[in-house]
Amino acid sequence: MTARTLYDKIWDAHLAHEAEDGTCLLYIDRHLVHEVTSPQAFEGLRMTGRTVRAPDKTIAVPDHNVPTTWDREKGIDNEESRIQVEALDKNAKDFGIHYYPVNDIRQGIVHIVGPEQGWTLPGMTVVCGDSHTATHGAFGALAHGIGTSEVEHVLATQTLIQKKSKNMRVEITGQLRPGVTAKDITLSVIGKTGTAGGTGYVIEYCGEAIRSLSMEGRMTVCNMAIEGGARAGLIAPDETTFEYVQGRPHAPKGAQWEAALAWWKTLHSDDDAQWDKVVTIRGEDIAPVVTWGTSPEDVLPITDVVPDPASFEGGKVEAAKRSLDYMGLTPGTKLADVEIDTVFIGSCTNGRIEDLRAAAEIVKGKKIKDGLRAMVVPGSGLVRLQAEEEGLADIFKDAGFEWRLAGCSMCLAMNPDQLSPGERCAATSNRNFEGRQGRGGRTHLMSPAMAAAAAVTGRLTDVREMM
Amino acid sequence: MEKFETLTGIAAPLPLINVDTDMIIPKQFLKTIKRSGLGVNLFDEMRYADDGSEIPEFVLNRPQYREAQILVAGDNFGCGSSREHAPWALLDFGIRCVIAPSYADIFYNNCFKNGILPIVLPQEQVDVLMKDAEKGANARMTIDLDAQTVTSSDGEVFSFDVDPFRKHCLMNGLDDIGLTMEKSASIDAFEAKAQSERPWV
Ligand code: SF4
Numbered sequence: 001m002t003a004r005t006l007y008d009k010i011w012d013a014h015l016a017h018e019a020e021d022g023t024c025l026l027y028i029d030r031h032l033v034h035e036v037t038s039p040q041a042f043e044g045l046r047m048t049g050r051t052v053r054a055p056d057k058t059i060a061v062p063d064h065n066v067p068t069t070w071d072r073e074k075g076i077d078n079e080e081s082r083i084q085v086e087a088l089d090k091n092a093k094d095f096g097i098h099y100y101p102v103n104d105i106r107q108g109i110v111h112i113v114g115p116e117q118g119w120t121l122p123g124m125t126v127v128c129g130d131s132h133t134a135t136h137g138a139f140g141a142l143a144h145g146i147g148t149s150e151v152e153h154v155l156a157t158q159t160l161i162q163k164k165s166k167n168m169r170v171e172i173t174g175q176l177r178p179g180v181t182a183k184d185i186t187l188s189v190i191g192k193t194g195t196a197g198g199t200g201y202v203i204e205y206c207g208e209a210i211r212s213l214s215m216e217g218r219m220t221v222c223n224m225a226i227e228g229g230a231r232a233g234l235i236a237p238d239e240t241t242f243e244y245v246q247g248r249p250h251a252p253k254g255a256q257w258e259a260a261l262a263w264w265k266t267l268h269s270d271d272d273a274q275w276d277k278v279v280t281i282r283g284e285d286i287a288p289v290v291t292w293g294t295s296p297e298d299v300l301p302i303t304d305v306v307p308d309p310a311s312f313e314g315g316k317v318e319a320a321k322r323s324l325d326y327m328g329l330t331p332g333t334k335l336a337d338v339e340i341d342t343v344f345i346g347s348c349t350n351g352r353i354e355d356l357r358a359a360a361e362i363v364k365g366k367k368i369k370d371g372l373r374a375m376v377v378p379g380s381g382l383v384r385l386q387a388e389e390e391g392l393a394d395i396f397k398d399a400g401f402e403w404r405l406a407g408c409s410m411c412l413a414m415n416p417d418q419l420s421p422g423e424r425c426a427a428t429s430n431r432n433f434e435g436r437q438g439r440g441g442r443t444h445l446m447s448p449a450m451a452a453a454a455a456v457t458g459r460l461t462d463v464r465e466m467m
Numbered sequence: 468m469e470k471f472e473t474l475t476g477i478a479a480p481l482p483l484i485n486v487d488t489d490m491i492i493p494k495q496f497l498k499t500i501k502r503s504g505l506g507v508n509l510f511d512e513m514r515y516a517d518d519g520s521e522i523p524e525f526v527l528n529r530p531q532y533r534e535a536q537i538l539v540a541g542d543n544f545g546c547g548s549s550r551e552h553a554p555w556a557l558l559d560f561g562i563r564c565v566i567a568p569s570y571a572d573i574f575y576n577n578c579f580k581n582g583i584l585p586i587v588l589p590q591e592q593v594d595v596l597m598k599d600a601e602k603g604a605n606a607r608m609t610i611d612l613d614a615q616t617v618t619s620s621d622g623e624v625f626s627f628d629v630d631p632f633r634k635h636c637l638m639n640g641l642d643d644i645g646l647t648m649e650k651s652a653s654i655d656a657f658e659a660k661a662q663s664e665r666p667w668v
Pocket of ligand 1: 347
C-alpha cells in the first residue's frame with residue numbers, strides 16, 4: 001500500500017461514498033452542537049420532517065451566550081441570548097441528543113467539554129458549527145468547523161459533502177525554553193506562515209517539542225490551526241493521548257479499549273508519506289510572544305517593539321497602519337511598555353486546568369495591579385471544580401481576580417463580559433479582530449502565564465522576569 | 468425543500484437595480500433562531516415607516532400584490548452581504564420565483580438551496596414582464612421549469628436557461644440533504660462496517 005499521512009488514514013476510514021465527479025461523503029463520528037449556529041438547522045429538520053440520524057453521536061452544550069457570573073441560575077437577561085439557549089434546551093430534548101444544560105456541572109465551552117467527557121477519541125471525525133473545532137485534532141481526530149446548512153446536513157445524514165484537502169506538516173524540533181508554552185508555539189507558527197498559510201491544507205503538527213506537550217498544550221496548538229487558515233490541525237496520538245483518554249466517561253472500556261488502542265497505534269503518518277508543504281521551526285527559537293495588531297499573524301516576541309508599517313510589503317502596509325491606529329500604538333514603542341486595563345484568562349484555547357495552573361503559579365502571593373480588571377473564566381464546570389480543589393481559585397481571588405463560571409465569556413463578548421471602547425486587554429483567547437471582545441476593545445493575545453504576569457505589572461510583561 | 472415544477476401566480480414589479488440583501492432583510496433581524504418568520508420583515512425599511520406602520524405605496528403593501536409569488540426586478544438583484552436570511556425572508560413571504568436581468572452570485576446560489584427559482588432574462592424581456600406585472604392581481608404569470616418558459620398574462624412566452632443539475636434538484640425538491648439521503652444505502656453500509664470495525668465509536 002502507498003505511504004499515507006495521518007490525515008489520509010482517517011479520511012480513508014470515513015469515506016462513505018465517492019461520486020464520479022470526486023465529491024465525497026465523509027462519515028461523521030461526533031457532532032458537537034452549541035446554541036448560536038444550530039437553531040436554524042433544527043428548524044430545518046422540523047420543516048422537512050427529518051430526524052437526527054445518530055442522536056447518540058450528537059452532543060450539545062450552550063456556551064457562547066451564557067452568563068459567567070455566579071447568579072446565572074436566575075437566567076439570562078438579554079432576551080435574544082436567552083431564547084437561543086432555550087431553543088437548544090428544547091432541541092436537545094425533542095431530538096434526544098446528549099445534553100449538558102447551563103446548570104450542569106459538566107457544562108462548559110463545547111471544545112473543552114467534548115475531550116473532557118471522552119467524546120473526542122483518536123481517529124474520529126468530529127465536526128461542530130464552530131471554527132475552533134480544530135481543537136479536537138490534538139487527539140489525532142479529523143476535526144473542523146462547519147456552517148449552519150452543514151450542521152443540518154450532518155444532523156440528518158451523519159455525513160458531510162467534502163473534497164479532500166492537501167497535506168501540510170509543521171515540525172517543531174527540539175525543546176522549548178523556560179517560559180515558552182504551547183500558545184507561543186501556535187502563535188509563532190501563524191506569525192511565520194500567515195493567516196492564509198494553511199488555506200487548503202490539513203496541518204499535522206509533529207516534532208519533539210510537540211511530542212513533549214501535554215494534551216492541554218496540544219489542544220491549544222490545534223485550536224488555532226484555523227487562525228492559520230487550515231481546515232484542520234492534527235497531532236498523532238501517543239501514550240500521552242491514551243493516558244488522557246483512558247477512564248473518561250465516554251471512552252471505551254475493557255475489551256473495547258484494547259481493540260481501540262490497537263487501531264489508534266496505527267494512526268501516524270508513514271515515514272515516506274508525501275507532504276504538499278512542510279514548515280520547520282526550532283523549538284529553541286520560539287520566545288514568549290504577544291500580538292500587537294488585529295490579526296493573529298501580528299505576532300512578535302515580548303522583547304520586541306511595535307513594528308513600523310513601512311517595514312511590511314504590499315497590502316500589509318495599509319493593514320498594519322489600520323491595526324496600529326485601532327490598537328492605539330506607536331511604532332518603536334517597546335511591547336513591554338504597553339499598559340493594559342484588563343486581563344482575560346479563559347476560552348477554548350486556554351481555559352483548561354493546566355492553563356489555570358500556569359497562570360496561578362505566576363500570581364501566587366502577589367496582587368494584580370491597582371485599578372486593573374482581571375477575570376478567570378474556567379473552560380468547564382469541571383475545570384472550575386478542580387481548580388477550586390487545587391487551591392488555584394483562592395490564589396486568583398486573593399490576587400484580585402474575579403473567579404467566574406464556565407463559558408466563552410469575553411472571548412467573543414456575546415454575553416455581558418465585554419471590553420469598552422479603547423479598553424486594552426491581555427487575553428488568552430484566539431482572536432484579536434477589531435471589536436472581537438467588545439466594540440472598540442483592544443486585544444493582545446498571549447499565553448496564560450504571560451497574561452498573569454501582565455495582570456501583576458499592569459503592562460505587557462516578559463514572564464521570564466517573574467520566574 | 469419544496470419542489471418547483473410549475474407556478475402560476477401574481478408577479479410584483481420592483482423596478483429597482485442593485486437591490487441588496489440589506490434591503491431585502493436588514494441586519495437587526497439576523498439574531499433570530501429561525502429561518503422562518505422573516506417574511507414580515509422582508510424589505511423592512513422600504514415597507515414600514517419609523518413608527519412601524521405600513522408605507523401604503525410600497526409594492527408588497529398594495530392590496531393586489533399581498534399574495535405575490537413572483538418578483539420582477541432590475542439588474543444585480545441580491546447584491547451585498549451573503550446572508551441566507553435574504554432568500555429565507557423571500558420564501559417566508561411567499562415568493563418562489565424572481566425574474567431579473569442579473570443577480571449577485573451568492574444570492575443566486577442561496578436561492579437554489581432554498582427552493583426559489585431565480586430566472587435570468589434579457590433586459591427587454593424583463594421590461595415586458597415588468598409592464599405585465601404592473602397590471603395587478605389579474606395578471607398571472609406562469610413559470611414552467613421543465614419547459615424552461617415564462618408565460619405572461621397575455622400568453623407571450625419567454626424561454627430561459629438554467630443549469631441542468633440545479634434544475635434537477637429544484638424539480639425534485641432536492642437540497643444537499645435530499646441528495647445525500649439518496650445515498651442512504653451507502654451510508655447504511657458504511658455505518659454497519661464501521662460499527663463492526665470500530666464498535667467503540
Ligand atoms: S471560547 Fe471563544 S473561540 Fe472558543 S468556542 Fe467560545 S467563542 Fe469560540
